[in-house]
Amino acid sequence: MTDLHGQRILVAGGAGEVGEGITRQLLRAGATVIVPSRNADKLKKLAEWVGEDNDRLITIEGSIGTVEGAQTIRDSVGEINHVVASLGGWWQGKPIAEIELDVWHQVIDNSLTAHFITAKVFLPVLKDGGSYTLINGGAALHSMPNVAPIAVSASSQLKLGELMAVENPNLRINSLVLATPVLTRSRPTGQDGWLSADDAGRYCAYLASDAFSQTGKTIIFQSVDQIPA
């Protein structure tokens, strides 16, 4: 098992569906995990759910989706060695011609812009050798009807990760694409082959560890069987 004792990891979106599995696995690997959320109740439930490891969980009520909010979070948490960003979520609604402009802005704000702000505020505090993992979904890869804002956001998020890696060669910056629906606390069962949030978390622990030295990669899992043991 990956050992992250002594490492301090920010999980942006760590109280979300996928983020809480990532948070739990990073704690199990020994890291100190910092999770911001706009919702205090979600943070309380997360701390209860992760159980005995929650003495290394630091929760902060605040919004990482605004520059001011992200800066306040950054200034209150001390040293951070790694970031995992699991922001956004899913959207499915209407064909392009019927999407209202405010809906477009809202989906892009909650996903792509939240990633941009997190990168803008936290990249400067990471030290040489630190890692930054952007969680993404199958919408980044596939085209289907009625998902334009989230698919455009997701594919642009891949480019954002590549650009972050090019601009910061001292860090290890990679995208992890979970290209199945993900099993989470609220959806514990599904079809054979679906990834779970805990699978994603174990792999995020590996990506943060010294065992993974690459940067600028897009790692795609389309089935749980593709995750290396």
Ligand SMILES: NC(=O)c1ccc[n+]([C@@H]2O[C@H](COP(=O)([O-])OP(=O)(O)OC[C@H]3O[C@@H](n4cnc5c(N)ncnc54)[C@H](OP(=O)(O)O)[C@@H]3O)[C@@H](O)[C@H]2O)c1
């Ligand atoms: N769920 C799935 O089945 C699935 C499948 C494949 C890939 N993924 C990927 O996993 C990632 C996370 O998805 P999820 O399902 O876990 O989504 P989620 O449950 O909605 O959680 C998303 C997190 O993003 C944060 N967030 C959203 N908008 C924000 C904003 N404007 N400002 C600040 N924070 C904001 C939320 O923070 P607060 O706590 O402050 O609300 C929340 O914790 C996405 O990249 C998605 O593509 C998910």
